[in-house]
Amino acid sequence: MEKAHLRHLLELSPEEKRTFLDSFDMIMSDCDGVVWNFTGPIPGVDRALQLLKEKGKKLAFISNNGMRTMAEYKHKFQQLGVDPPEHDIVHPALTTVKYLKSINMRNAVYCIGTEVFKDYLRNAGFEVLDGPTDHIADERIPNGVRVFSEYFSKTTGPKVGAVVVDIDVNISLSHMMKAKCYLQQNRDCLLIAGATDYIIPLDSSMDVIGPGYFIEILERASNRKAMVLGKPGQALAEFILEQFHVTQPERTLFIGDMLPQDMGFGTRCGFQKVLMLSGGTTKEMLMTHEKPHELPHFYADSFADFVQLYKDVSN
Secondary structure, three states: OOOOOOEEHHHOOHHHHHHHHOOOOEEEEOOEOOOEEOOEEOOOHHHHHHHHHHOOOEEEEEOOOOOOOHHHHHHHHHHOOOOOOHHHEEOHHHHHHHHHHHOOOOOEEEEEOOHHHHHHHHHOOOOEEOOOOOOOOHHHHHHHHHHHHHHHOOOOOOOEEEEEEOOOOOOOHHHHHHHHHHHHHOOOOEEEEOOOOOEEEEEOOEEEEOOHHHHHHHHHHHOOOOEEOOOOOHHHHHHHHHHOOOOOHHHEEEEEOOHHHHHHHHHHHOOEEEEEOOOOOOHHHHHHOOOHHHOOOEEEOOOOHHHHHHHHHHO
C-alpha cells in the first residue's frame, strides 16, 4: 500500500512546484545511481545539472564510492557540462585523510580497501599496511597456532593506530582476522568505515554485496562501534556541515537513490530530501519502507524531472 504523504515532484501543483524550487539554495547529490550508473550518464542529467546551475543553485556531490580517483570524478562531471571544484566533491578516502590528519595520527593504518583508497592515504604521508595476500594451503591449517602467529604476530611490524574498512572486492577471512587482531592488540586503535552499503546495485536487475556486512562483523568481533566517514555516518554529517558552512540545513536539498545511506544521511543533516528512482531503490521498495527517518520528502524518476519541473513553473 502506497504511503499517501510521499509524492512525486511532477505531481505537485504549480504553486507547490514553485514553492519547492524556491525552498533550497544548494543541492548535495549522490553520484552512482543518480548522476550516472555503470553503463554511463543517466539520460537528461546533464541538462538538469546545467539548468540548476543557471538558476543559481550551488551543486556539491557526496559519494560513498572510493574506487574512483578524483581525476576520474572530475572527468565524468566535465562530460556532463559541469565542472565542480574538488572542494565540492566529497570522496570517502579524502574524508578519511582529513580526519586522520585532524587527530594527528602518527601510527600506521591498516586498510581494507581499493588501491585507489590506499594510495590517497599513502600520498598523505600515512604508512599503510594491507594483506595478507599469501594463500594458506589446506595442509597447513592443522598447524593453526603457528600459521596464525606468522600472519598475525603481536610483536612484529609497526604499531597500528587505525583500521580502515571500505569497498574491497578481494576481501578475505584473513583480512578480517588481521583487522580483528590489530583492534585487539591496541585498545586505542580506531575502527573507521568508509562506505557502509550492504547492497551495491549494478543495474535494475542485479546487485552485489557491499562492505556493510564486513564492517558489522568487525564491530561485533571487536566490541567496537565504527566511526563512519561515509554516508549515513554522524562523523561525515558533522564534516559536511562544517566544510560547506551550512547554517540553514533546511535550505539544502539532498538527492540520492538509496534509503538508508542517502535519505538517512539527509535526515541526519537536517536537509530536505528527494529520492531518485534511477538507481538502487524501486517505487515498491520506497512505498513499503518502514523506517521514517530513511524516507524522502519527495521522489522523482531521475534528475531529468527537474527540467520538466522548471518548464511547468515557467508555463
